Amino acid sequence: MTEATPGFSLELSSDVREMRDWVHEFAASVIRPAAAEWDEREETPWPILEEAAKIGLYSLDFYAAQFFEESGLGFPVALEELFWGDAGIGLSLVGSTLAAVAVVANGTPEQVGEWCPQMFGSPGEVKLGAFCSSEPDAGSDVGAIKTRAVYDQAKGEWVINGVKTWATNGGIANVHVVVASVDPVLGSRGQASFIVPPGTPGLAMGQKFRKHGIRASHTAEVVLDNVRVPGHCLVGDRERLEARLARVREGKSGGGQAAMKTFEASRPSVAAMAVGVGRAAVEYAAQYARTRVQFGRPIGQNQGVAFQLADMTAAVDAARLLTWRAAWMARKGVTFERAEGSMSKLFAAETAVRVTEQAIQILGGNGYTREYPVERWHRDAKIFTIFEGTSEIQRMIVGRAVTGLDVR
Numbered sequence: 001m002t003e004a005t006p007g008f009s010l011e012l013s014s015d016v017r018e019m020r021d022w023v024h025e026f027a028a029s030v031i032r033p034a035a036a037e038w039d040e041r042e043e044t045p046w047p048i049l050e051e052a053a054k055i056g057l058y059s060l061d062f063y064a065a066q067f068f069e070e071s072g073l074g075f076p077v078a079l080e081e082l083f084w085g086d087a088g089i090g091l092s093l094v095g096s097t098l099a100a101v102a103v104v105a106n107g108t109p110e111q112v113g114e115w116c117p118q119m120f121g122s123p124g125e126v127k128l129g130a131f132c133s134s135e136p137d138a139g140s141d142v143g144a145i146k147t148r149a150v151y152d153q154a155k156g157e158w159v160i161n162g163v164k165t166w167a168t169n170g171g172i173a174n175v176h177v178v179v180a181s182v183d184p185v186l187g188s189r190g191q192a193s194f195i196v197p198p199g200t201p202g203l204a205m206g207q208k209f210r211k212h213g214i215r216a217s218h219t220a221e222v223v224l225d226n227v228r229v230p231g232h233c234l235v236g237d238r239e240r241l242e243a244r245l246a247r248v249r250e251g252k253s254g255g256g257q258a259a260m261k262t263f264e265a266s267r268p269s270v271a272a273m274a275v276g277v278g279r280a281a282v283e284y285a286a287q288y289a290r291t292r293v294q295f296g297r298p299i300g301q302n303q304g305v306a307f308q309l310a311d312m313t314a315a316v317d318a319a320r321l322l323t324w325r326a327a328w329m330a331r332k333g334v335t336f337e338r339a340e341g342s343m344s345k346l347f348a349a350e351t352a353v354r355v356t357e358q359a360i361q362i363l364g365g366n367g368y369t370r371e372y373p374v375e376r377w378h379r380d381a382k383i384f385t386i387f388e389g390t391s392e393i394q395r396m397i398v399g400r401a402v403t404g405l406d407v408r
Contacts, residue, residue, distance in 0.1 A: 042215040048089055052093055059120055072330060077272075099173070099177040128172060130168060140390055149194055167220060194229055
């Protein structure tokens with residue numbers, strides 16, 4: 001951190017506090033009451049997306065305002081509240097932002113202006129974006145991506161072939177952002193991202209996955225069969241791409257690669273989602289412990305329960321602090337010298353899984369039924385240890401930063 005960088009503060013601005021309360025009200029009054037229904041239906045909750053669009057919550061303007069909020073805390077605060085409401089519906093509301101971040105992080109101003117609005121639409125015409133990186137044989141191993149993009153010089157088009165998997169909004173999105181290899185010899189450093197416009201021939205939805213949790217969020221395969229996109233749909237531009245590839249071929253730094261840049265920018269955001277789920281479980285379990293009477297007194301008076309709640313509360317607060325630090329650093333351009341972004345996601349994800357399981361235990365038999373929300377929150381929480389980089393990958397990244405060694 002340089003002397004010119006403003007110091008980190010836990011004091012939220014009045015604008016962020018006002019936004020937080022507004023989002024929390026929507027989460028409490030609209031999202032949470034509908035959560036069980038959409039979990040059972042395993043469908044995209046279009047009516048809720050529409051309600052959010054009507055008030056400006058599901059919109060490019062809202063997410064951009066929070067993403068670029070001065071302190072860096074606007075976006076994680078908003079995400080915590082949405083996912084406190086429900087993780088599946090929350091992911092449906094924010095899934096398009098990953099595709100938007102991919103364009104913002106690597107694209108030109110013209111691309112951002114043209115394509116990002118089309119990932120959200122407007123009230124009465126809600127639209128979606130999808131970021132497609134993972135493949136059947138390339139999950140954590142981003143360098144193993146086989147989807148290929150070849151430039152057709154004669155037509156000025158990129159031709160894309162491959163299969164993507166685990167794509168949020170995959171196949172139903174209006175705009176897909178696809179990571180593909182342009183030079184397989186260079187591995188992950190030979191990759192680029194491509195915008196696939198609405199209605200492009202050759203793009204189709206493959207298998208839709210039936211999931212353990214976050215079931216209100218659509219997850220599917222995306223099949224690309226000779227998909228042709230104009231040259232200007234390369235995220236960034238071809239001249240910049242060729243210059244980067246030339247540097248890599250010469251053994252110089254290529255400035256990172258497409259998928260990892262997107263994941264690096266999103267990790268504190270994913271951590272904030274996990275914090276929201278964990279907080280929901282802690283609050284619910286604490287309320288239950290105050291009102292559930294066994295052996296003539298509230299179960300919260302038993303040390304076995306109270307001590308669990310103490311540890312759960314401390315863990316969620318610690319996860320939030322790590323998340324806010326990483327989000328602030330990212331916004332201020334402070335380098336993650338110790339992999340602070342990965343650290344926040346790792347701790348928040350593991351915390352969410354642990355505290356939701358403890359919440360089930362505190363509720364006993366009730367916690368194991370679908371009549372109470374904690375079993376759903378536990379199912380939802382598990383995904384945070386898997387997507388956007390597994391916990392094992394995050395530990396590897398943090399381990400490398402801590403030791404300075406090539407941990408594998």
